[in-house]
Amino acid sequence: MLKDTSKHQGLRNKLVTQLEEKGITDKNVLEAIRNIPRHQFLESSFEDFAYQDKAFPIAAGQTISQPYTVAFQSQLLEVKKGDKILEIGTGSGYQCAVLCLMGAQVFSIERQNELFKKTSLLLPKMGIRPKKLIFGDGYKGLETEAPFDSIIVTAGAPFIPQPLMAQLKIGGKLVIPLGEEHQIMTMLVRKNETQFEKHEYGEFRFVPLLENKN
Secondary structure: OOOOOHHHHHHHHHHHHHHHHOOOOOHHHHHHHHHOOHHHHOOHHHHHHOOOOOOEEOOOOOEEOOHHHHHHHHHHHOOOOOOEEEEEOOOOOHHHHHHHHOOOEEEEEEOOHHHHHHHHHHHHHOOOOOOEEEEOOHHHOOHHHOOEEEEEEOOEEOOOOHHHHHOEEEEEEEEEEEOOOOEEEEEEEEOOOOOEEEEEEEEEOOOEOOOOOO
């Protein structure tokens, strides 16, 4: 049975306060983080550190992102209830859980089979139901379900994959950490069929998004 104690809840409240101090203002984001037992996404040896604002290793050489990064990306999306969101890189499932709790319909793609299997079992156990978890290459997006209100990429990418731009609704947002060694958090807003507006939000660190490694 997955346990979630009042001690865990207290640590989450503290984490939310830290995130507010770092400039996260979106109430829906903060509420989701307050309610999601992040320790259940980590190996038990990391359980005591789960509510520190840090990234931690998970299976398959990947990491669970720092809560601030998850909050920051989620806030950029300005999620509205019912938004159709494509997530590239399910990873531990934590970011997916945050978006689901914010009321989004989440389609999430993971290319590491080990992580895909683990997360596919974990999320339903926690009562979190994304629209669809997919095992595959995130660079291709998910054409069958496009267009999306938002697309979120949770791994560093050397460039913006064209299919993702094509699968965005007009007015939709694509949030992606761009760069090789260090990543600049980048948001593209689709203005019309051919034009995108680009915003940059400073440096973040991510594990690399790998292409065709299945």
